[in-house]
Amino acid sequence: MSRKAGYAMKELMLGNKAFARGLYEAGVSVASSYPGTPSTEVTEEVAKFDEVYTEWAPNEKVAMEVAFGASLAGKRSFCGMKHVGMNVAADPLFTVAYTGVNAGMVICVADDAGMHSSQNEQDSRHYAVSAKIPMLEPSDSSEALNFAKQAYEISEKFDTPVIMKMCTRVAHSQSLVETSERVLPEVKTYEKDIAKYVMMPGNAIKRHPIVEKRMDDLRAFAETTDLNRIDEGSDNAMGFITSSTSYQYVKEVFGDKYPVLKLGLVHPIPANKIKAFSEKVDKLVVVEELDPVFEEQIKAMGIEVSGKDILPILGEFSQSLLTEKFGLEKKDTCSALEGLPIRPPVMCAGCPHRGMFYTLKKNKCTVLGDIGCYTLGAVAPLSTIEMTLCMGASVSSIHGFNKALGSESEGKTVAVIGDSTFMHSGMTGLANIAYNQSNSTVVILDNSITGMTGHQQNPTTGFNIKGDPAGKIDLEALCKAMGFNRVRVVDPYDLAEADKVVKEELAANEPSVIISRRPCALLKYVKHKPSLHVDRDNCKSCRACMQIGCPAISFKEGKAWVDNTLCVGCGVCQQLCHFDALLTPENEPKTVLLPPDKAVIL
Amino acid sequence: MVTNVMVVGVGGQGSLLASKLLGHVVMTKGYDVKVSEVHGMSQRGGSVVTYVRFGEKVYSPVIDKGEADYIISFETLEAARYLEFLKPGGRVIVNAQEIDPMPVITGAATYPEGLLDKMKETGAQVDAMDALDIACEAGSPKATNIVLMGRFSKYFDGITEEEWMKSLEACVPAKFLELNKKAFQLGRDN
Structure with missing residues (x-):
């Protein structure tokens, strides 16, 4: 193998990490983001630098406004989001174009062409065009690092926020970069400037021509910059x-x-x-x-x-x-093997959402869903979720659904939303239910983490992005303060209790919230039980245990079989078996179900 | 000249660490390299694929049909799924473990039989091993990924065992290093 001189000094770095390195080198002081694939690691990586104050905000709009506040105060700032997150942050986006910035402000938006982990494949370049904000787009990790630094210079030179657009293949590809030292920018101070920063009509009308002039200046810059x-x-x-x-x-x-x-x-x-x-x-x-x-x-x-x-x-x-x-000659390939079964993503073994979806299916509920791991509740065999639109939509749409159908739907329709998604934009929908009084039942699937994007903390977990103790929002108290009289907490591993609570809340003649609480089975602090095993004599091959779509259970030679590398002993399948065929190892207690008020952390 | 290696498996099997290890070791040998990963929803027990490309100059981060010199697969069905990405006569290093996908679990499909033979019939060079058993011998079923990387390392004369071990040190947390070194060694010697 040959060795090419010069490369040995470089580092192999994920696009998102290189972007974070660029932020650090550019002297960024404040970063605020909401996680979203494929943008998440930019913020996770920048949080590793002690010099940068970094946080997870409840949603992208908040994150962008935090970043604006820091820029206004005179510090270089950053906020990051995925493409659909920019829809949430569009309100401040269009007007921060008018105010401009004090210190540099860079906004990351990560598109997901091909929808690897998204509900649509919108093109974020439209935002740059319509909000009249310059946008940079790197093509590898090295550019991600260097463009981040250039973005701050453009931001300060032209008095504008700058958007840096990533995409899945740049964000999640590693390529070689060269790092350098952090350089602190020139110190800026906050100065009161009502005409620039108070966007009421009389001021904004004077800012719009400044925005148009800035675009002309940027068009001239585009002709000469080495970015092109x-x-x-x-x-x-x-x-x-x-x-x-x-x-x-x-x-x-x-x-x-x-x-x-x-x-x-x-x-x-x-x-x-x-x-x-x-x-x-x-x-x-x-x-x-x-x-x-x-x-x-x-x-x-x-x-x-x-x-x-x-x-x-x-x-x-x-x-x-x-x-x-382009009509070029295709490459020869190995022949494809036909007729292979697909392998769609599934809820993990021990996933706390599974017990609740089983319960909702058993009660023949119409389930309006939301964005997160639990969207997989739409997949066979549970096939429970019937609608997923965007963050928070379950809670708002169940209100509309029930207002439209009244008693026809009220007793059998539920909204399901995760804890992080609820804090992101479920709360406002819940306020609407409390205010305009639909007889709706909302299930908060509280797995005590932001799961889908890879375990980020959120305002309900009690920890911040660095894992240090932080403020913790009490979901029960929050729902009660909004005016919900019926707020129930249930452990979704306890199928009998979950069934009882769901039935009672659907029957109740007022709005209610069920908090289905059990931490994500993949969290490091969650202690697992030993794997179950099957007593082949007891197993009557009834397949009752197969209804829950657990990847750890399959059928081998006509009987149930548990994959002991996957099973975490959650015991949900045991509760479905009428023949004691799913056994906990000897000398181990059966899975202990916690009383609802204790069902927080194992 | 670019070498293309696909690492495929089931979400959660550790394909990211395996591709990181390969990316690191070829970088230390002075190559340009790109490693492309997929995060997010498909990681949840779905079919996952990462691409490692290295050579004098690498542009695209992805590997397309007919371009892979090697496919390292942590599961048999997944090796078969991506076979079309292999160059004619390319090599597949495959863990003989079979993990039922959800359509098989629910009874909507059956796990295909004789996949290793079918793969061989296409002209692919198939190197199958019980990497899970070897990983357990090393101390943990979670080291299956590194067992397979150990096996794969045999096909690269230009990278010494010591260089692979140095990259393992750089890529694996200290408390799991001994386990992974053992797993790599067992995979390489097996």
Whole structure:
């Protein structure tokens, strides 16, 4: 194997971690975010630097306003979110464009083309265009680090927040970076400036022309900045305009054959540079994932350009997609094996959500769902959730559902929402139920962590992003303070109790909240019971234990079988077995179910 | 010249650590390298895949159909699932363990039989081993990923055992290091 000089000094780093390193090196003081795949690790990594105050905010709107406050105070600030999080933060976003900043402010938005872990694949570049905010887009870890630093310079030079757009393949790919020292920016102080920072009509109307002038200045900057560069080619029959991971696919397929205008500043785009580039190539093609954002702007410049006539508007690109769409020869492959069963994601063995979904299914409930691991309650065999839209929508929509159908739906419809999602945007929906009084039953699936994104703390857990003790919001007290008389806590491992509570709350003639409380089975502090095993003589092959879709239980040679590498001894399946076939190892007590008020931490 | 290695398995089996280890060791050898991971929902017991690419210069972070020189699979069905990504005649290092996916658990599908033979029939070089048993011998079933990496390491003459061990030290928390070193060694010698 050969050794290439120069690389040995570099580090292999995840895109998101490199972004965080860039924030640190840029002298950021305050970071506030809400987790969301694929953005989460930027904030988790920056929290590892003691010099940066970092927090999880309850939602993205709060995070962006925290970052704005810190910028206003004179410190470089950051907030991070996934693409759909920017919808939540859109309110401050559009107006922080008007106020501008004091110290630099950078907003990370991470898109998820291909929907690896998202409910849609919106293109966040539209936000940069419509909010009139400059946007940078790195294509690998090294650029993520360096662009983060440049973003602060642009922010302060042009008095504007700057958006840095990541995507799954940049955020979650590791590539080589070179790090440097943290450099503290010039000290800024807070100064009262009502005309700049109080956005009431009389002031805002004077700020709008400043925003338009700033965009003109940024358009001029776009022509000269090294964020946009041309990779020369040997053949001008074709030329590409591209950015981000699409740039990598273009280079992978075409190498240095055709010239490439690589955009690092993706809003505003450089009109003169694009025009000059278009004049030197015979055919101009834009390669951009999702929407034709560059293509439409280039067409509006009066330049002939291809893009979505060749490439799809859906999903992620790849080198083979470009190979196919540009009519190049396909690679030989090993033959595919046909008819293989799919392996969809599932709720983990011991997942506390499972017992509650089983109970809701048994009671034939219509279940309006929300965003989190528990969205998997829609998957067979539980197939319980019937609606999932966005963060918090379960709580707001059950109110509308019940207002529309009244007694037809009230006694059999529930909303399910996780603890973190509830703090994010379930509370306002619950306030509406309390205020406008629908007879709705809301189940808060409190697993004491933000699960799906990989165990982030939230305002109900009692710990902050660094794992230190923090303020802890009492869900029962909160719901009671909103006016709910019926707030019940239940351990979802206890199927009989869960069934009783669900029946009682559905029957009640007033709004109610059920807190289904049991920490996520993957949390390190959760002590597991030993794996169960099957008594093959007792097992009558009735498959009652199979109704809950536990990945640890399957059928082998006609009888139930427990995978002891997965089973955590939660005991939910034991409660379904009528024949004592699922056994706890000898000398071990059966799973002890905790009284509801103690069912917090094992 | 870029070498493409796919690490595939079931969410929770430790494919991220395995790909991190490979990425690290090839970086120390002076290669350009990209490692692409998938986080989020598919990690919950679903089919997961990571891509490791290294060479003089690597552009794309992903590996496409017909491009993989190696597939390291922590589970048999998952090896079969990604076979189309293998170059003709490429090598599959596969844990012979079978984990039922949910459609098999619910009875909607059956776990295919004879997958190892079917894979061989396509011309793939299939190297199957009971990595789970070996991991248990090393001290924990969780070290299955590193057992397979040990086996995979045999195919790279240019990287010494010592270099792999140094990268293990860099990638694994100290308290699990001895276990993982043992697992790697057993996988390599087996």
